[in-house]
Amino acid sequence: MDFESLFDIPIDDLHTPCYLTDARLLQKNTALLKQIQQRTGCKILLAQKAFSMFSAYPLIRDDLAGTTASGLFEAKLGREHFGKEVHVFSPAYTQEDFTQLLELCDHIVFNSFGQWKKYRQQVQDATRNISCGIRINPGYAEVETDLYNPCISGSRMGVPLEQMEDDFAGLDGIHFHTMCEQNSDVLERTLDHMLPQFDKWLKRCKWVNFGGGHHITRPDYDVERLVRCIERVRDTYGVQVYLEPGEAVALNAGYLVATVLDVVHNGMDIAILDASAACHMPDVLEMPYRPHILYSGTAGEKAYTYRLAGNTCLAGDVIGDYSFDHQLQAGEKLVFCDMAIYSMVKNNTFNGVPLPDIALYQNGHIDLVKRFGYADFEGRLS
Numbered sequence: 001m002d003f004e005s006l007f008d009i010p011i012d013d014l015h016t017p018c019y020l021t022d023a024r025l026l027q028k029n030t031a032l033l034k035q036i037q038q039r040t041g042c043k044i045l046l047a048q049k050a051f052s053m054f055s056a057y058p059l060i061r062d063d064l065a066g067t068t069a070s071g072l073f074e075a076k077l078g079r080e081h082f083g084k085e086v087h088v089f090s091p092a093y094t095q096e097d098f099t100q101l102l103e104l105c106d107h108i109v110f111n112s113f114g115q116w117k118k119y120r121q122q123v124q125d126a127t128r129n130i131s132c133g134i135r136i137n138p139g140y141a142e143v144e145t146d147l148y149n150p151c152i153s154g155s156r157m158g159v160p161l162e163q164m165e166d167d168f169a170g171l172d173g174i175h176f177h178t179m180c181e182q183n184s185d186v187l188e189r190t191l192d193h194m195l196p197q198f199d200k201w202l203k204r205c206k207w208v209n210f211g212g213g214h215h216i217t218r219p220d221y222d223v224e225r226l227v228r229c230i231e232r233v234r235d236t237y238g239v240q241v242y243l244e245p246g247e248a249v250a251l252n253a254g255y256l257v258a259t260v261l262d263v264v265h266n267g268m269d270i271a272i273l274d275a276s277a278a279c280h281m282p283d284v285l286e287m288p289y290r291p292h293i294l295y296s297g298t299a300g301e302k303a304y305t306y307r308l309a310g311n312t313c314l315a316g317d318v319i320g321d322y323s324f325d326h327q328l329q330a331g332e333k334l335v336f337c338d339m340a341i342y343s344m345v346k347n348n349t350f351n352g353v354p355l356p357d358i359a360l361y362q363n364g365h366i367d368l369v370k371r372f373g374y375a376d377f378e379g380r381l382s
């Protein structure tokens with residue numbers, strides 16, 4: 001990715017830290033997703049788990065079929081701010097949440113036959129017409145990080161083949177989600193493994209949901225192979241195919257802009273930023289991964305190397321070691337790439353660190369969507 005060439009936003013006066021989403025890049029992603037839907041008849045939903053910047057939903061609403069949620073709050077957000085279809089999957093529903101989901105959702109996916117049986121009658125009695133499905137665990141995934149592998153032994157995600165029940169009455173669909181940031185070759189091999197095994201149930205389905213983890217908008221993604229996968233399932237079983245990518249919707253469409261607050265030395269140069277790995281980009285520590293920073297290199301690659309660290313009291317609040325062509329100065333801004341997905345939804349106010357602003361670059365100017373303050377920190381505690 002040539003991030004530098006994509007970046008032309010005037011950030012000199014930007015208040016930081018700030019998540020800055022570029023509407024053009026977001027819509028470039030969803031235009032591709034729209035094309036795939038038009039070509040194949042599949043429906044693509046936004047998985048809000050990855051991207052819940054609802055102020056940007058109007059920009060992508062026309063290109064997508066709706067949203068999917070991991071529970072009540074995301075379902076409510078999808079219904080209120082996106083509209084169109086609202087789907088939900090949760091490992092387990094509480095009665096309290098389920099009653100409200102019945103008012104919000106078009107599809108409800110259950111993680112076990114036990115949950116389906118518990119709630120089946122309530123779905124049938126609901127005023128809303130709700131289509132239900134079961135999440136299966138195909139027992140096949142090529143995810144190397146255990147944290148993101150739903151098919152790992154002992155996984156709670158989905159019904160394994162040996163626990164599939166014959167009584168499928170009332171169920172319309174099968175949902176599987178076994179991928180993470182992967183290309184369509186993985187999807188193809190997953191289908192090769194899964195379709196023969198679950199054939200009996202697939203034949204009774206009206207829809208099949210391929211879940212998320214499809215990195216469709218990445219430059220090297222093989223869209224043609226995805227199209228063939230969708231057509232294969234669509235034509236073999238006569239079903240409506242759904243995809244619910246999160247990352248792919250806003251991949252590389254946003255930044256986290258931070259300011260250097262100080263440079264200290266302890267065996268090396270260390271730049272302290274107003275952004276924190278622990279608070280504002282937790283996946284850097286959790287996943288872990290190294291975000292790209294505009295105009296930077298790896299340690300030693302350019303003339304001046306710095307350890308970039310956050311302004312919390314956590315010793316390990318370190319983003320990584322990066323090099324630059326010039327010496328970093330207090331007051332200078334750094335632009336972290338690909339921060340619209342997951343970072344924004346996973347941030348926190350640990351240590352009382354302020355949450356970054358949320359801004360949208362659109363029609364040649366930056367709109368400040370939201371600034372957070374002390375009330376946001378205080379409000380989630382008591």
Ligand SMILES: *Cc1c(COP(=O)(O)O)cnc(C)c1O
Nearest residue numbers: 047050177211212213245246247
């Ligand atoms: C996480 C998740 C998604 C979205 O995954 P991405 O990797 O962001 O594409 C979709 N569906 C389900 C059930 C998920 O858990």
